[in-house]
Amino acid sequence: MFMEQLSNGIALGSIYALTAIGFTMVYGIIRLINFAHGDLYMIGAFLTYTGLTLFNMPIVPSFLFGMVGAAAFGIAIAKFAYSPVFKAPRINLFLSAIGIAIFLENFAMLIWGPETQSFPSVINNKVYSFIGIRISSLQLIILGSTIVLVGILTYVVQYTKLGRAMRCVSQDMDVSKLMGINTDRIVYLTFALGSGLGAAAGTLVGMYYKAVYPMMGFVPGLKAFIAAVIGGIGSIPGAMLGGLIMGISESLGAAYISSGYRDAIAFIILIIILLLKPEGLLGKGIKEKI
């Protein structure tokens, strides 16, 4: 029982981690709680679903189609809804993001219909058990794709010119501009990467629970923020750690405490972290300058 919940928690946690990484990247660059992130996750899942059912593509191209499509959506949102508000007060950017989130949810309802669509089962789900641990092949695929995607992302951020530019912009946008970095391009690329990762997470959730629906992104979007805050906002390994902590504590909490309060567990962890260590587990505290 405990081991089963643990492997369930790790699978769930790696999905949260993927969502949280996309979220934390966007936050790192433009300091925006991207409320639409959860909905890009939903759009990604729906695009993959469309690829599978309408275009009859195999799973891997559909998966990529979902990621690229969501990345395109991410760029469009950054261009039309966020960049005109960058200079306005923070709350305007915030509300613009909420507006886009509401729009995307209802846009998906208009196109794919409000009801839950069943995600075709593309993988023959076998359950392996060794030394008392039972783990399904879907859980292994989720874990595996998360590791691969995070690996690629870490390489891009740490070892490429693009990644260096991204880290620069997140430290100081104005100075990066002076150093000759095309900051607009970096912002759009970050949105594209973040949305693509979100879409991957959405698709994996769709595969795991075999269902996609327009409101599926709302709660994960909030939880991604919480995971990012737990790990220290703006830090990619932090988001990974935060996601795993949340996934595990949620599935253990749902099993041993109460399943009705499942969604509350995340918020309780958040409040504890904010009261004890507001900069997050792996974050760096910044002193306010006067």
Next chain:
Amino acid sequence: MSKIIKVLLNLALYSGILYIGIIILSKVFDIGTKRFLVFDEKKKKVASIGFLIFTGLIPVFLSKNTYALRTSILVLIYIVLALSLNFVLGFAGQLSMGHAAFYAVGAYTTAILTVNYNVPFWISLIFSALVAAIFGLLLGIPTLRLKGDYLAITTIGFGEILRLILINWTSFTRGPAGIPGIPSPTIFGYTINTNTGYFYILYILALITIFISHRLLNSRLGRGLIAIKDDEVAAEAMGINPTFLKILAFVLGAAIAGIVGGIFASFIHYVNPDNFTYMESVVILTMVVLGGVGSIPGVIVGATVLAILPEALRGISTYRYAIYGILLAMMMIVRPQGIISMASLKGGGGNENSRSQSSN
């Protein structure tokens, strides 16, 4: 495929109409505010009293049309809610996204007291205000440490946890089934169970809230709050106690939201956790920002527009919330300061240039 094209074409059409609507509305209110500001005191008074009488007579005009009257009651509920959030967001500058939680606390307090314990409505309304104020205090305390985005997400969390408690604590709140049969209020032996009666209760509550907002804004406490919003550190250096004032703003906003929650529970005779979701908090927040953060007439206009909009869009109901989302994003881009901004009320015209010109 043709379906997607049709949806996109419709959305483009509606966005165009919205864009033109926002531009026209902004111009109308800009000109209106300017005209109003050059009035002398006497004319201002006459205009305000005329407006009060006109709005007070709405039930008379609409007595035949129950639907319109119920909509105007909802408008009043949202005006009070938006004004109560304005204490926290507009005056103290704290981004609270869990305001529906206080509304829920007020509604459930009245519901449980009147249904389970047969407490008279008006006494339970006082308890609604008190309990909501206590919750406001509970939420106000973490704000001493948190700012901006963190505060926003903590308040979302507070609202969600409260909603989950309402759903799961079935022995006390009856869970998702909700509490039916909340009685109507009585005054001097008369039972108020008509829409007109509720309209006037809420109308008086709205006037009281506007009065409190207005007096607070021009008092020592209100100026202290505005100073905190502008720069907390500087305000503290000037001898203002930010902790006390921020908590005061939270408690006041929560108490008023609690009262309107109690009246809402009695108005629809039924409460259910679904009435108090996160979306509800977002709607209230949007009203404040759309109208103009901190500006009392702005918040009233914002609440009125956004409470009527979903009803007005019933004809194209499938597109309703998509349009709502577009409106929100577009408004933030086209008119970030809100319909009637605080700056325009002070005669600054709403932008930096005209303000510096007028001071010269």
